[in-house]
Amino acid sequence: MHVDARQLPENTLIEGDICIVGTGPAGLSIALQWDKTPYKVILLEGGGLDYDDQVQDFYAGQSTGQKYYPLKSTRLHYFGGTSNHWSGYCSPYDPLDFEKRDWIPHSGWPINRSDLDPYYARAQSIVDLxxxxxxxxxxxxxxxxxxxxxxxxxxxxxxxxxxSPPTRLGKKYGPQIMASKNIHLYTYANLVDITANEPVTAIRSVTVTNLAGKKHTVKAKRFVLACSTIQNARILLSCNTQAKNGLGNDHDLVGRFFMEHxxxxxxxxxxxxxxxxxxxxxxxxxxxxxxxxxxxxxxxxxxxxxxxxxxxxxxxxxxxxxxxxxxxxxxxxxxxxxxxxxxxxxxxxxxxxxxxxxxxxxxxxxxxEQAPNPSSRITLNPTEKDALGMHRSILHWELxxxxxxxxxxxxxxxxxxxxxxxxxxxxxxxxxxxxxxxxWPEFTSGGWHHMGTTRMSDDPHTGVVDANCKLHGVDNLYIAGASCFVTAAAPNPTLTIIALSLRLSDHLKKQLASV
Amino acid sequence: MGAITMTTGCGHRTDSRTAALETPDFLSHICDAPTLRLLGAAYRAQTPSEASQETLIRLLRPRVTAQTIKADYANGDIITLKGWVLSRTEARQCALFSLDSN
Known part of the structure; x- marks a missing residue:
């Protein structure tokens, strides 16, 4: 089922069992696992089914540090996300990439390669490998x-x-999502706020809006933020009404450790x-x-x-x-x-x-890979906002x-x-x-691979999410995508993004089954 | 950069044994003579104690084979000249060649 959120009556209340924010490789991979299940899935996309430059502009931001691509152009803000222009390079991360390497500060995932092995196998078919x-x-x-x-x-x-051919996930899986009886896709539904209980241990609802000025509320038992590495951090940092430093940012980690290839x-x-x-x-x-x-x-x-x-x-x-x-x-x-x-x-x-x-x-x-570096980071631009009133991002990419x-x-x-x-x-x-x-010479480039801004760790002092991609300290908010990566490894990240998302999906199914 | 002709640029070719010593066989298939000279000059500048013909001939004797060079690589006896990752032996060969062809 598909609904254009611009067409809904103002202040519509949308409710479901699980709310997935974002329809790129992470969000869509998760959503597909829930088709034909008894659960009502709310799938939110900030853009439409096709490119819309006004929506794409929400991704514009400033870059400092190492020269980088224009931020507006590195991710795509419509159904299917950046799979709409990826090149299809896939390779799994190696076992060593997950290990604590004593010569690389801040390395070491709380999961091993073997934890992802079954999910790599499943990820292959999603992108037609x-x-x-x-x-x-x-x-x-x-x-x-x-x-x-x-x-x-x-x-x-x-x-x-x-x-991969490369698979455009929106094109390939759009018909299935639209036909699904339990997946409710809302386009033009940009998340602009997250409301938690007090003292911010569980999410009650998220607020979505669009350029038509329509604002709606989404309630669910579990929320998954799958908006890309820069936007995940931007959203968490922007939610600073109830949590002074931003959601999940008690230890000043959100946005830090931005990594590129x-x-x-x-x-x-x-x-x-x-x-x-x-x-x-x-x-x-x-x-x-x-x-x-x-x-x-x-x-x-x-x-x-x-x-x-x-x-x-x-x-x-x-x-x-x-x-x-x-x-x-x-x-x-x-x-x-x-x-x-x-x-x-x-x-x-x-x-x-x-x-x-x-x-x-x-x-x-x-x-x-670049070494995990806390000074390489995403922050909010205090003076510039997008058309929805969200502070724009600043990327300081530091090598x-x-x-x-x-x-x-x-x-x-x-x-x-x-x-x-x-x-x-x-x-x-x-x-x-x-x-x-x-x-670094002027032709030094990045791989358009953004990682690390909500890094994974068992310890809330060293990571934003735990080994299950759950935000530390918040019971029902999960992060999907490369923002959870602890180290960048050498391969293009999409296959690992999907594998990690499938693992998160399985975890959420167990969670909801036990409720 | 084609394979070199070992007579190129040699004003005063020494004896045939020396000529063999100064021929970096593998490298000569991928570098031209000016490049070999450049690498040789770089080695002499970087290793002044081996800059003379006598010293280089002594160090390269009795003979140089592909195995000698592979052994350098295997033992980590390598040197980077103008970005080229070379075995010590073939760097010395280049140095000798650069002297002999000046």
Missing amino acids: GPCEYDVAWWQKKDPELRSLLPGNPSVWNKVWQF LQIKSAWLFLPKPDPLKLYMIDPGVTKMRCELAITPEMQRKARILSGTASLLPYGIAEHAMASIQTWNSDDPRKSLSNFRSSNAASRQKASSTSLKASNRFMLSTRI TPFEKRSVRTMYELIGQEVGRAGVARLQLMEHLQDPSDYS
């Missing part, structure tokens, strides 16, 4: 041409990615003769899987570095490629996406067909020398291993050549 196989040997059996550059290497391994061209790989290196190549829209070079957990421990991967791009394309920070440059996400895609297509078109078949020179590009050292070390290790194997030589790009240089 192949079998839940992330062991390169499984794929190599199917295609012997997927030859490893460094087989059996103790320091460098092949991390498998699978590619650093994406930056880093090195050149030279082979003695041209090689297709098919295992590492991607033909967008065609390739089902590929590998990136990654540093083994043992070597990460030994070198005391962050987790990252290196993707390979033939020189013929790479010489024409522009960094995403240079092409994703418009406030309007449609224009940024168009610029980005045009630039990528142009670099492929300029490359000769020969250089695409096989190359003896490849560009290595990094995707690496540290640790990331630079990790990137450099990663390539020194790969360089060492290709040399040891006698298969290639590696040259660091100029920005990595001076070990005392911790600056």
Whole structure:
């Protein structure tokens, strides 16, 4: 069932068993698990079924610190959320990513990779991936041409990615949601306030509104905030009437630890003769899987570095490629996406067909986690509000020398291993050549992956939500999405967002069954 | 950057054994002679105690094989020159080549 909240009478009371705020990969993945159940699900979307620039403007904000994309364009504010323009890269986080790593301050999730394993398997089908196989040997059996550059290497391994078509969750699951008898989708229902009991231990209702000026109240037994990493923090910080510092922010953690994936061209790989290196190549829209070079957990421990991967791009394309920070440059996400895609297509078109078949020179590009950093954060802009009266966000994305050292070390290790194997030589790009240089070049980009602002911990002094994604101190408010991530790992986060959301959904079902 | 021709730029080729020592075999397939010279000069500047031809020949003797170089990498005896992650042995070969071809 679908209702446009602009068409409802003013001050409508909407009631259900569970209220899910947000229809991106997190919110929709949860909602789908509740279809055909006895529970009444209220699913709230701030935008409509299609792009609406007036609604998209609610995501506009200011950036300080490390240069970043225009905030308005990095997330999509309509049904299906950012799945409406994601690229479909999927890979699970590794067991080490969840562990407390003594060389990385603030690392360590209160859950293990094994806690997510069954949910990764279920997440695969939601975004139309192949079998839940992330062991390169499984794929190599199917295609012997997927030859490893460094087989059996103790320091460098092949991390498998699978590619979603990419699934646009709103388009794919919209009909099911609309037809559902127990899922009630309300579009143009922007959450602007949360009302709790006193002394703020349970949520009574949330207030939603829209540009038509209609304000409604939603009551439910359980609430799930699934509005994206920046918006989750923004909403909690904005709810400061009953909780002076914002909801769930007694320990000044909401909004802190904002993390992104650093994406930056880093090195050149030279082979003695041209090689297709098919295992590492991607033909967008065609390739089902590929590998990136990654540093083994043992070597990460030994070198005391962050987790990252290196993707390979033939020189013929790479010489024409522009960094995403240079092409994703418009406030309007449609224009940024168009610029980005045009630039990528142009670099492929300029490359000769020969250089695409096989190359003896490849560009290595990094995707690496940043260390959890409390100074990298989302705050509210005290002077600027959006059209609904909500304070806009300020992002201060802050990197540290640790990331630079990790990137450099990663390539020194790969360089060492290709040399040891006698298969290639590696040259660091100029920005990595001076070990005392911790600056970042202007083409340093992010992965559009926002994480960490409501981080998970068993201890309310070190986390905003617990291991079940429940807000510490509040009995019935849960957070879904990458804002709960403790560390960023190397892979694109969507698969883990969905897996974690499915786990939350199962937890909520148990909760409601016991009521 | 194509494979180098070892006669390139050599004004005074030494004996054949030295020529073999100064040939970074793998690297010569991916770097041209000017790049090898550049790397060699960088090594000599970074390691002045090994900047002379006599010293380099002594350090590279009796012979250099692919296994010698792989062993450097395996033992972590590597050096970064102009961003290139090289084995100590092939860096010395470049240094010798840069002297012999000046």
